Amino acid sequence: CDLTLMSSDMRTCYEYLRLTSRSFCAVIMALDEDLRYAVCIYYLVLRALDTVEDDMTIPVDEKIPLLKAFHEKLYEPDWHYTQSKEKDRVVLENFNIISSEFRNLAPVFQSVIADSCREMGYGMTVFLDAKIDTYDQWDEYCHYVAGLVGIGLSKLFTASGLENTVVGQDEAISNSMGLFLQKTNIIRDYYEDILQKRLFWPKQAWIKYGNSLESLKDPRNLNNAVACLNELVTDALKHIPDVLTYLSRIRNQSVFNFCAIPQMMAIATLERCYNNPHVFRKNVKIRKGAAVRLMDQSTSMLAIRNFMNHFCTKIYNRIPPIDPNAGRTRTAVSYGIGPG
Ligand SMILES: COc1cccc([C@H]2O[C@H](CC(=O)N[C@@H](CC(=O)O)C(=O)O)C(=O)N(CC(C)(C)C)c3ccc(Cl)cc32)c1OC
DSSP states (O other): OOOOSSSSSHHHHHHHHHHHHHHHHHHHHOOOOHHHHHHHHHHHHHHHHHHHHHHSSHHHHHHHHHHHHHHTTOOTTTTOOOOSSSSTHHHHHHHHHHHHHTTTSSHHHHHHHHHHHHHHHHHHTTTTTOOOOHHHHHHHHHHHIIHHHHHHHHHHHHHHSSSSSHHHHHHHHHHHHHHHHHHHHHHHHHHHHTTTTTSSOOHHTTTTTSSSGGGSSSSHHHHHHHHHHHHHHHHHHTHHHHHHHHHHHOOOHHHHHHHHHHHHHHHHHHHTTOOOGGGGGOOOOOOHHHHHHHHHOOHHHHHHHHHHHHHHHHHHTTOTTTTTHHHHHHHHHHHHHOOO
């Protein structure tokens, strides 16, 4: 994009995007112009909100009002926050620059983003001590931190005129786009989260396999831990039909790539995690070459169905017959293997 035609604040915002989103930045920059601007700002605003939620050095009695009032900061020109110790604190320290560009967006984009932040900030306070007991609470937490992003983005796509009304209206399908990504991140990040005492795996799952979530990282409990891991992967796989429905409705090529690439990274990550004891010892990541191939080739529904089929077949072929959820996992992956 032509940086000379851009305001200096917007140039700064794209610089923050490059600093905070690594590989995803290129995908955002490929969006058609109007949407690119709104999504960049939305991404940075979400990054700022997420940084507040993640910062364990902010006292709870300060964090709760800050999360609930965060959406109002979008309309306070000088507001920024210098007390964060997080790695992405640059977006909080310079929030006045981001909010000034936010207020240059079309009013319809502003209201989608502000409403999304209001609901998300509230939801984060509900789960501040991250006690996730039931699968329903797991879905509720993931709705607040990720489903709302899927819903907000879908409204931006429709409001920009690039996508049909149904994309912005069907909130259940948009919600699933977030739940699939967030559940995959939570499953993948077990080891890094448990070290920081962040417990995102639902108790309704792990209680069947151990006395505590931490006990799953004890090598003596490895068989139970892997059975619990396989149960959560099976739950995440249930979102595949909605993900395929969502992507089949997208008409703009740049929006399709933007939406499809993270979903393909997620199914590839789930495949790496399934039945993999390394999840309890290190951060399981897909190989760089595989990620590049997914970014380059996730450009059509045919490619998506082929990738989904590929990774679901790999999982199917690795289901241990004695796994307590073997039957449920076979059913779940069959959604992704599809007919033929
Ligand atoms: C229709 O919905 C979407 C369509 C396209 C992309 C995303 C989604 O994808 C990235 C992809 C991304 O950010 N990937 C990282 C890799 C990583 O963080 O593991 C990256 O490549 O840097 C992601 O992960 N999240 C974060 C949440 C899941 C919490 C929403 C995210 C945060 C802000 C925005 Cl604007 C968008 C997304 C969507 O959101 C559901």
